[in-house]
Amino acid sequence: MKIGFIGTGNMATAIIKGIVANGFVSAEQIYLMDIDHEKLVSLSEEVGANFVNSNRSLIEAVDFVVLAIKPNVIEHVLQETKDVILTKKPVLISIAAGTPTDKLYRYLDTDVEIPIVRVMPNVNVLVGKGAAAICGHDFVNQEQLDFVVKMFEAVGKAWILAEEDFSNFTALAGSSPAYAYLFIDSIARAGVKHGLPKQVATEMAAQAVLGSAEMILKTGENPWTLIDQVCSPGGTTVAGLLALEEEAFISTVVKGIDTTIARDKELNDK
Ligand SMILES: NC(=O)C1=CN([C@@H]2O[C@H](COP(=O)(O)OP(=O)(O)OC[C@H]3O[C@@H](n4cnc5c(N)ncnc54)[C@H](OP(=O)(O)O)[C@@H]3O)[C@@H](O)[C@H]2O)C=CC1
Ligand SMILES: O=C(O)[C@@H]1CCC=N1
Known part of the structure; x- marks a missing residue:
């Protein structure tokens, strides 16, 4: 499986270092993209992951896309990459606070069945002691959900949680x-x-x-x-x-x- 990260800030860095250190995936299976090119190249070199120069290329390259960007830029990113998402149909994993799966799906403005998983992790995934809540939207199958659960169990504890409890x-x-x-x-x-x-x-x-x-x-x-x-x-x-x-x-x-x-x-x- 190939995992892409849109955004290589605090949280993406913690997750990537955690899952690579733990052996959940190898660095070669990870693809990165960030609008801050210096940050992108620096993380890519540090962990040995691939980097690409656009969010569209990233989505084309991977099976799972972690949206590790601030809640206020998600809508824009989903809209600019919508056609690639609808063709490639990757599993979208959003870690954004305050952004329910229904809202994410609405941003895509489609009736194509795109699997979306919401995760609320914490930064302690970096040292393998994270805590993450996970819920799947309508079009996520068990295998896809299991993969995401395993990814976060590799770096701490993970719970499947009803979306209504995510704020808590x-x-x-x-x-x-x-x-x-x-x-x-x-x-x-x-x-x-x-x-x-x-x-x-x-x-x-x-x-x-x-x-x-x-x-x-x-x-x-x-x-x-x-x-x-x-x-x-x-x-x-x-x-x-x-x-x-x-x-x-x-x-x-x-x-x-x-x-x-x-x-x-x-x-x-x-
Ligand atoms: N920090 C934490 O402990 C936790 C954070 N979260 C969630 O994780 C998400 C990311 O948070 P965090 O890692 O702290 O944020 P950061 O600001 O550290 O990282 C986000 C990165 O995304 C980049 N970015 C902005 N716009 C785009 C774009 N259009 N395409 C690609 N990259 C872009 C930013 O660049 P630039 O800085 O230049 O804008 C930045 O490097 C948030 O939604 C937050 O709610 C969830 C749990 C814990
Ligand atoms: O402060 C925030 O909004 C993010 C979500 C949880 C931790 N940091």
Whole structure:
């Protein structure tokens, strides 16, 4: 199978490096196109993938096309390549936030049965620890869907998810790495305040958060049980926990997630 990427930015780079490192496909099976020629050539050379000079040539060359472009340019890209899409009928895989499969199909303005799969991945696919939600539009067959699921399982966890839950997933797993990085950076900054070098403090905080995530996933324990295990009576943790809650830590995080979901829904409706 040949996989093409329209757009070679943050997300495409993470997916490509992840699936090549893991051996899901070889670099020779990957074709790239980006309007930023320098970025295109640089990624192509770095990973050893092919590059082409137009989105039309890319679609002609491959079986699966990952639309790794911003939501506001998808309509234009689908319209400029429509005739090639209708002839070649590749599987279109969109990773755009706030862009339902119905909307993507409407952009093509056709009744030809073009298979479209929607994926909401996250950037942690780069290190094989991604999280991706996947749903297929009307004309996707099981084999095509399975291929996409396998592609994202190669670089993390993948769930088949009802499209109505995509806004929630985008907040919980698509955007949340940024919030987790912020949390880690905040802990590290506190370390710097107390005299630790930033790099060391960041490594310590990241390792503690990594282990905490694994504890939840591997033990299956309720996070509150684990919190209680760390909070020694009269100890350090409970003092810090209560100080965090005085500043409405939980509600602040929930507000961030609510706002992310609302923004995704706003994009859906645009
Ligand atoms: N970043 C993330 O963590 C995640 C992103 N996503 C989704 O992934 C998509 C891509 O995001 P991200 O990788 O961050 O974005 P980037 O801006 O990093 O990458 C998009 C790339 O596409 C290029 N591009 C723009 N127009 C065209 C075109 N007509 N033809 C070919 N290439 C073009 C851009 O070039 P230029 O910069 O010159 O415009 C840029 O290099 C978005 O839809 C986003 O919602 C989903 C999950 C996570
Ligand atoms: O910020 C965004 O819109 C994209 C979608 C999920 C992560 N980044």
